[in-house]
Amino acid sequence: GAPDTRTPTGAETGVPKIAKGQQGAYLTTANGARLRDTDHSLKAGPRGPVLLQDHHLREKIMHFDHERIPERVVHARGAGAHGVFVANGAAEKVTRAGFLKKGRETPVFVRFSTVLGSRGSADTVRDTRGFATKFYTDEGTFDLVGNNMPVFFIQDAIKFPDIIHAGKPHPDREIPQAQSAHDTFWDFVSLHTEAQHHTIWNMSDRGIPRSYRTMEGFGVHTFRMVDDAGATVLVKFHWKPKLGVHSLEWEEAQLINGIDPDFHRRDLYDAIEAGAYPEWELGIQVFPDTPEETFAGIDLLDPTKIVPEELAPVQPIGTLTLNRTPRNFFAETEQVAFHLGHLPPGIDVTNDPLLQGRLFSYLDTQLTRLGGPNFTQIPINRPHADANDMLRDGFHQHAVHAGVAPYRPNSLDGGNPFPAGDKEHAFVDVPVTVAEAPKVRAAPASFDDHYSQVRLFWASMSPVEKEHIVRAYTFELGKCYHQAIKERQLQCLANIDPVLCEQVATGLGLPAPQPTVPLAEVQPSPALSQVGREWPAD
Ligand code: HEM
DSSP states (O other), X not given: OOOOOBOTTSOBOSSOSSOOOSOSSSOBOTTOOBOSOSSSOOBSSTTSOBOTTOHHHHHHHHHHHTOOOOOOSSSOXXXXXXXXXXXXXXXXXXXXXXXXXXXXXXXXXXEEEESSSOTTSOSSSSXXXXXXXXXXXXXEEEEEEEEXXXXXXXXXXXXXHHHHXXXXXXXXXXXXXXXSSOHHHHHHHHHSGGGHHHHHHHHSGGGSBSOGGGOOEEOOSOEEEEOTTSOEEEEEEEEEETTOOOBOOHHHHHHHHHHOTTHHHHHHHHHHHTTOOOEEEEEEEEEEOOTTOEETTEETTOTTOOOOTTTSOOXXXXXXXXXXXXXXXXXXXXXXXXXXXXXXXXXXXXXXHHHHHHHHHHHHHHHHHTTSTTGGGSGGGOOSSOXXXXXXXXXXXXXXXXXXXXXXXXXXXXXXXXXXXXXXTOOOOOXXXXXXXXXXXXXXXXXXXXXXXXXXXXXXXXXXXXXHHHHHHHHHHHTOSOHHHHHHHHHHHHHHOHHHHHHHHHHHTOOOOOOSSOOOOOOOOGGGOOTTOOSOOO
């Protein structure tokens, strides 16, 4: 068919959507003039100096010199795939989002990533994994930007630069790449003890997934869903892999890092090319939207807490299938830009202070990473819904906007921007009540509980999983140069479980301290253990 020549704002340009280039029988300059030779620069005689007038030489080298863009400040290394999401309709009773209505099919792009390594780092390191999904819904793009762990290190985005600085390579030596073998990392998590929950997930088998295809994914934060009548619920998103949840053994991960540092990237690509399309079930835990924003005593605004599935079962709402590999890594996997503010009508944010900070961060970083404000025009980032914004000009502007009045309402270019039909599909911010409260730099008292759920996680592990956790703490803490940091982290382990602390302390050749917080009994949550985890039963 005829190429789509519309700009992201819907204007007709006559220029095909995908930039022409590398088409046709002849090699040309970027301007389209045919070339006879691309192997020799223009010289004054075969042995002579090169002439400044050689435009082909200058253009070829100039473009090469500028091929690199900055890597992501975090999650730099990743792999992506296209696919489709099919809704089963179960979410219809809690949200007006059209793409969640029964039978709806929505194209998606997913990018999996490690967090701390640079673009060229190895895949099978111990780290958190990103699991970011772009749903190109016909009511606007929805980005679910999650991780393979359901909790995060910190409770307030203002600490994000600090935790990432602590985990990235040392400023003086630029070593190491992995988050773990770090005095600064263990210094941070033993001083900011809210990080202990995420850290035990990293030290567990979850920190070294076998494949992107065998990872769970989590939206981490609590979101709000709203139905047609304006009724709201609070939800947490979960991805469950059809292949079950599987990890590597530490020794396997070490060997693979040397033999095939692209192991996860290759596995995803090869599986899809072979027709073994990976699938995930998307599910939600649903909670009443009460003024306290708690469930079973758990603060739903605290991103270091989960809600055990025994208390709030995960209800499946649709299936994701990844069925197409990217044609060009740079154009798709590298240039894709996710944002938590990309929400369709029916899904909204909550006051989780980590989520609120992320709403600022992604747009801001993408401005630098993608070279200006027009990155929604890059093909992978274009909404599949018609976009009709009032944004104009800027670096890398590809739209040729028509009209003279980029403001609404106006009396020159078509008047009312909100015709009656739009009301049905328009995004309306949920009018939640904002408490009248003093302006403070503070957190709720519930955010002070840093250990109860770490104990829950440890108690939920099978013996073999516990053994792996002990070995991981012992190995990683063993890399610290500073004994005081090891001792402080052992104190944190004592506050989690005496056996865990004792075993790691023995491995490190240090005494095991006594707990400084009361060690309350917890009921294990079977859903937290990976042993025997399979695709959810119908
Ligand atoms: C990138 C997840 C917290 C800042 C990413 C990516 C994921 C992710 C999956 C990779 C996106 C991609 O593939 O392109 C999360 C989760 C978080 C979290 C689940 C906590 C629940 C934060 C916070 C901040 C932040 C608190 C800052 C305040 C960033 C930045 C990027 C990023 C700057 C790079 C984005 C880009 O260059 O396109 N995050 N993140 N993240 N995240 Fe987060």
